[in-house]
Amino acid sequence: MTERPLGIQGIEALYEECRTRVPDHKAAPAGHGLPAIVLVGPRGSGKTAALKWLGHLGSRRPHAYFDFDSAAPRRPHEVAGRLAYGLSHRLPRQTPLLFPRLTLGLFVVDPELFLDATDPERAKKQLRRALRGPRDPHPAAERVVAVAGLLQDINLVRIPGISLLASLIRQPPSMPLRVTRHTGFAWYSGPLAAMDALVELNQLSRSEDPADRAAVDRRLCEAFLADLRGEYARRQRDRNCVVLLDNIDAPGGREFLDLLMELRDAAGAPDPLLAVAGAANVGRVPGMFATGPAGVRLRSPEQAGYADWERSIPDPPPNRSWRWYCVRLRGLTAGETAQLGTNIATRLPDAPLLAHRLTDGHPWGVRQLLTASARIVGREGPEALLRGVLSRTTPATADADEGPPLEAAAREYLLRDLTDDQRRALVECCAAREFDAACDAGLLDRFPLHTRDSLARVVATRLLLTDPVPQDAETRGGRGSGYLERVHPHPLRGGSVLHPWPRLLLLRELAAVPDRWTAVHGRLRTWHTEHGHPLDVLYHSLALHEVDEVVEHLARRLAELSDTEVWLYELYAVTAAPLREPVLPEQSATLRAEQLAAELAPRAFAAHTPLTLLVLSLWLASDPRNRLPGAQPELNRTINAMFQYLAMRSAPTRVGLLHEAAKYA
Known part of the structure; x- marks a missing residue:
């Protein structure tokens, strides 16, 4: 039984809404047809699981699955042939779809069909002879292997299980030859007689000229869509057929879908094919433009809907980008x-x-x-x-008694699409609070030109960037979120940040070389100093273990500022800095806060003991591993006590700090 992924309710609703919008071939064409739905998200966000679940939901109607990453690169007409094979499968209480036009075309472009290019009349006789009866040049055993390979290629999504696979291998889908001849010949006839057009198609298929190859792909994909329209016009159905296309950012994916969208535009009439795709790289998805790092309009599952897609279509559309509808998978709650x-x-x-x-x-x-x-x-x-x-x-692998540490395995999985230079550069860029600041500060200057030019684009289009999380009590184990937003006269810029999960893993790699950690944070601090960003200067000072300076600055600000919330904003913004050694598993975080106070801030610890302990406790609490046990995070007691002490002993008295202390009670 296929497992239902969490958090895709909106995607299910969009899928069902599009599946039921079956074209009425008796009425004049209306509407914009169907979008090409693309589920996007970084590696590991659940795109494949979502596609498999949608296939499960639609498994009682014609559907097929194709993974552009796991299969060998295929030309568009080869993909169409494999999808047609899956769509033509017999389902209970469903008349199977037939593909006479595509079947005839695939027969004609078969590499094993040789027609005499020098003698058109002889070529037509050869084609007639080949069409008279089924030709099976392969022994039975080889044909079983070929069909098994085809099924593995398209990876049919289905309910019945292994018995279906066995039945397909024994008796692959077929159609009466007369249907193929009658419907197919009628469709291929045009300026040329049908036989002449088919001989010409055969010759084009043998050409190495890219234009000829493109013409073959176009003609056969036209046949694929024409067959679908013809089947739905011949027999009204209650659901559109579905193709699930995984990893369309891999070779062959865009080529197939681009051609499909082009043919939809050229036809000017809706077709009964719903394409749902998955991609980890939105740079390979030509969706509608939007401001932001990714450069493509992305909708959340909760926002997604057919009406939302229609509302977004420009009038008039400048290009075919409006046909693509990108839905970004969200993280788990x-x-x-x-x-x-x-x-x-x-x-x-x-x-x-x-x-x-x-x-x-x-x-x-x-x-x-x-x-x-x-x-x-x-x-x-x-x-x-x-x-x-x-x-x-x-866990152990075939090559080793045990695998690498989890953080190393996760880093390798998440970043395996990056080059070695891009990954090394990203390790340094992760030190910045905002990703753009890392690029602007010149951290990429020592890397090759290609890396300098490509890293920002790759990180954005691979969806490794996200909006920053408000820094307040909730991020440190307390209660409440967002209550300090828009209170500071000069807030943080709020630019996109690296996703917390890959950033955590990258920071561990940066911290493995202390000199590198110091150099990177030092350069970022210098750049922020030059550009007048005091909170970011203190952020990197804390990452460099210069705790005395940070505490003394916050002590001055507590005396100077009349607005307690402005001071709290600064306190949380600064203590969000990364730690070179964020957690010591065998040592409690409360004890470590006192130890760090004595080691890193002897001057401040003597003069501003409560504030020093508060700063170090909040700094450690920025890593959730220091907030165990979850029911009563051990640092909360220290944070609560230090806020209360400051509230009563500061001049002037700060009642607002008592309210903040209550968030950690």
Whole structure:
């Protein structure tokens, strides 16, 4: 049974809405037809799982699945042939779809069909002879293998199971030859007689000229759509047929869908084909333009709908980009993560919440952390083991007794589409609060030109950027979120940031070389100083362990500012800085805060003890591994006490700090 992915309710509704918009071939064409729906998200966001689930929902009507990444690169007409094979499968209480035009065309362009190019009359006789009866040049065993390979290529989505696969291998779909001849010949006839047109198609298929190859692809994809229109005109059906196209950003994906969209425009009439695709790189999806790093209009599952797509179509459309409708898969919520971790939560209640906080709901990351946490169940010191969960090794592989640490395996999985230089550059860029600041500060200057020119585009189109999270009590284990927004006269710029999950993993790689960490944060601090960004200067000073300067600045600001909320905004903005060593699994975070105060800020610890402990506690609390156990995060008691002390002892007295302390009670 196919498992239903979490968080795709809006996508299901859009899918059903489009499936039921069947063209009425008795009436004049109306509307814009169907969009090409593209589910987008970074690697591991659940695109394949969503496509498989949609295939499961539509498995009682014609449907087919094709993965452009797992199959060998295919030309558009080859993809059409494989999809037609899947769509023609016999389903209960459904008349099978027939593809006479495409079948005849594929027969004619078969590489094994040789027609004499020098003698047109002889070529037509050869074609007539080939069409008289079924030709089967392969022995039975070879034909079974060929059909099995074809089925693996298209990876049919279905309910019945393995028995269906066996029946298809024994008796692949076929159609009466008379249907192929009558309908196919009538369609190929035009300026040339049908036989002449088919001989010409055969000759074009043997050409190495790109224009000739494109003409063959176009003609056969036209046949594919014409067959679908003809089948739906011949027999009214209650659902459009569906093709599920995974990884259209891989070779061959765009070529096929671009041609499909072009043919839809040229036909001027709707067709009964719903294409739902998946892509991790929106740079390969020519959707409608939108401001923002990705440059493409992206809708959330909750926003998605046919009416929303229609409203977005420009009048008049400047190009075919309006036919593409991109829906960005969202991350899992804390509740959905808890649902996935139900079996673990009864024995290790902190695991699901920690998995959600570390990954920000990234589906693949959540599953990996829950799997690693499951291996901790029943062992002594579970909290210490959870704090060190990223260092735990992954399961054994065929080549080794055990796999690499989880953080290394996750980093490799998430970033495997980047070149080595792009990855090394991204390791340095992750130190910046906002990604654009890293590029503007010159961190890419020492990398090759291609990396300097491509990294920002690659990170944006691979959807590794996201909106920043408000820095307040909720991000440190307290209550309330967003209450400090728009209170500061000179707030942070609020530009796009690296997704928290890959950034966490990249920061660990940067921290592995202390000199590199120091150089990168030092350069960023210098750039922010030159451009007048005081909060970012302090942010990088804290990352460089210059705690004395940070505490003394915040002490001055507490005395100077009349608005407590402005000071809180600055406090949280600065203490969001990354730590070179964010967690020590065997040491409690409360004890570590006191230790760091003595080591890193001896001057401030002596003069401003409560503020120093508050700054270091909030700094450590920015990493969720330091907020265990989840029911009563151990740092909350220290943060609450220090806020209360400052509220009563500061001059003037700050009642607002008492309210802030209550968020950690």
